Amino acid sequence: MRTVCPLMTLLALTLAGCASTYPTADTRMEGAEAEFDVPPKVLLARVKQALAEPPLNIGVAEENKGSILTGYQSFAGAVHVARRWQERTRYRIRVIPDFDQPTQRGRVVINENTEQRAAEGMKWESTEVLPRPERAADLLRQLRPRLEQGSPTPATRTSSPS
Numbered sequence: 001m002r003t004v005c006p007l008m009t010l011l012a013l014t015l016a017g018c019a020s021t022y023p024t025a026d027t028r029m030e031g032a033e034a035e036f037d038v039p040p041k042v043l044l045a046r047v048k049q050a051l052a053e054p055p056l057n058i059g060v061a062e063e064n065k066g067s068i069l070t071g072y073q074s075f076a077g078a079v080h081v082a083r084r085w086q087e088r089t090r091y092r093i094r095v096i097p098d099f100d101q102p103t104q105r106g107r108v109v110i111n112e113n114t115e116q117r118a119a120e121g122m123k124w125e126s127t128e129v130l131p132r133p134e135r136a137a138d139l140l141r142q143l144r145p146r147l148e149q150g151s152p153t154p155a156t157r158t159s160s161p162s
Helices: 006-016 040-052 133-148
Strands: 032-036 060-064 067-070 073-080 083-097 106-117
Touching (some): 032 133, 040 060, 040 067, 040 133, 083 133, 106 133
Antiparallel strands (some): 032 106
């Protein structure tokens, strides 16, 4: 029976490229959110209309009881190994009635999910280590004027990830 030298094992592991640290997933689950003095059903209709029209044109892929999953929005991704990867992001948008005035006020919460691939024709991969909360905040900024249309007062509270 042969024994393996510990030095050889250490050398083999070093050459194999074991990572000393791994990227961590974004577990904050924060999204961009804002409150509006608009009834929730009207707010939901305005969100759907704004998503379907220019400049967004991403539409609604799925809808269920105040929750919308949008189509994808394309972005240029990070540069890896001398090439710019492709990214696409879709959003989960929830319209939540206000606790104190459920028929008069609503809150919009937007979370994003980003996928990436190296080149055209390759498989899209969802990756949790690429959080893009700024995209959710940007989408909310673009939606805000359309959602506040005709509301008696502007939104009172807004929070978004730092």
